[in-house]
Amino acid sequence: MEFFDPSPENNTGNVAITSDTTPVQDEHPPVGITPPQVLAQEAADGHRGAAWRLMHWIMDNDPRAFTAVASLEDNRLAQHFIEFLALGTWAGKPFTIPIAFRLAHFRTRLRTLFLPESGMDPTRVEQVLLAAVRDKRPAIRETAVHILGLVGSRTATPVLIRALHDPVLVVRVQAIKALGRTHDPAAIPPLFEILHSANERLGSQISQALVSLGSIAVPELLRECNSHNAWLRWQCARVMGELCDQRTLPALVHMLADSDYSVAWMAAKSLVHYGRDSLVPVLQQLVMAETSSWAANAGAYVLHNLYTHDVTLKPYLLPVEQAMHGVSYNIATPNEARKALAKLAADGIVKI
Known part of the structure; x- marks a missing residue:
């Protein structure tokens, strides 16, 4: 059953505004007793009612919901979660949700489903995220790159490096952050390449990414700190101070x-x-x-x-x-x- 009429009187589980502008809390529809395993499959099929109920199980931190999500052999559920996190829609349809589902803590819990040993199959997660990075919608790309950074897999490094040149700034920023979490030496030269012409905001993000990469960034820092570019030397000095690696002391x-x-x-x-x-x-x-x-x-x-x-x-x-x-x-x-x-x-x- 679908119950997501966008009109105020049918915005299930959300605040409606009466004629005297006094907020009243609508009564939630029952979550029901449908097993999470069934809800997960129906949500993957695009049913917003099932997704709504499944998210209630997830919000309640019920292990059966996480087991259902992890065991489902269907990429679509992961795709819908990314869409929901990025756009607030489900399977391309409007999705009116309770206020609790909009809180940062709940969104973090959904992202956790993509992490190794925390939810979905890692191979499936990687396939879905790498496909989402190529999506034409910037918000989807941004969300996918963000989650790839949380996963921290080196397999994604080439994709994240390409995302450094995304036409949308917020995607580039997420790619920089994500590369800092990979601990992959291959991420270091592209970050310095971007740093040469970065503005102050991107420069700060790249510096933090290099700090996150840690000691593997030191050899490149020692080379770049002799650059003719004073801005680059300044950033190198800043990162070396954060790392406090003895190899950088003479420089x-x-x-x-x-x-x-x-x-x-x-x-x-x-x-x-x-x-x-x-x-x-x-x-x-x-x-x-x-x-x-x-x-x-x-x-x-x-x-x-x-x-x-x-x-x-x-x-x-x-x-x-x-x-x-x-x-x-x-x-x-x-x-x-x-x-x-x-x-x-x-x-x-x-x-x-």
Whole structure:
């Protein structure tokens, strides 16, 4: 039986508005006792009433509903779930639903059905999602790419890479996020390719994706941080600070003397994450490298944070910081940094 007349008086389970504009809650039709296995098959056939009842079982977290969905050998149910999540329709038809079905928690529960060992057969899920990524409707593509990211399968990497060039921005954003969850090294070069010309929003999303990819992104970061593009160097410094991988420490220290002020500052902010590990490399950089005004400020920021978090370092680092803020910073800084290194080594605090 279908009961989805869109007129207000027949919007089952939703709020109707009376003539005096007072909201009243319509009475829900009975969920009934039809087994979820039957409801799942009928929902796959496109029956909205069965889908409505099946979703009630799912919302109630009844294991029989999840078993029914998982055991159904029919791609259509998964396709309808994607359509419902993306468009709010079922099998191409309007689908009036209770307010509870619109809540984020319930939508998350539906997405969970696509995850390995949580619902539908993984092979079926992959087939349906990969087909949906090619759908002409942007909302369907966006939803499919989002769920592929939650699944995290490397099999989807080529499809997600192609989605980086989707004509719709929200699809591209979801593809970036999804690639970050694959932990696939093949995702890294395409992300950097997009980063070269990305705007601020996409740049932030790509940076987070690279952080999610973790240590496998380090070799490419070390290559790209020498780019002629200051925007790219800035993003590399930002990601390296989030990863805090020891392999990136020398590169960040070198970037304190970057020709671009914003890159030098991002390198300084990132070095703070390394704590004492940055102490000797930063001081050595101050001894060896030519000190520009912004390199002095960036270096002073790192040293100040070091002795703020470890007061035993203050007597050694404060004179260096003061020299960096002085008028003759370019002359005084290397001398004070050299003295600090010697004293730290003499007192057994560091090894050089």
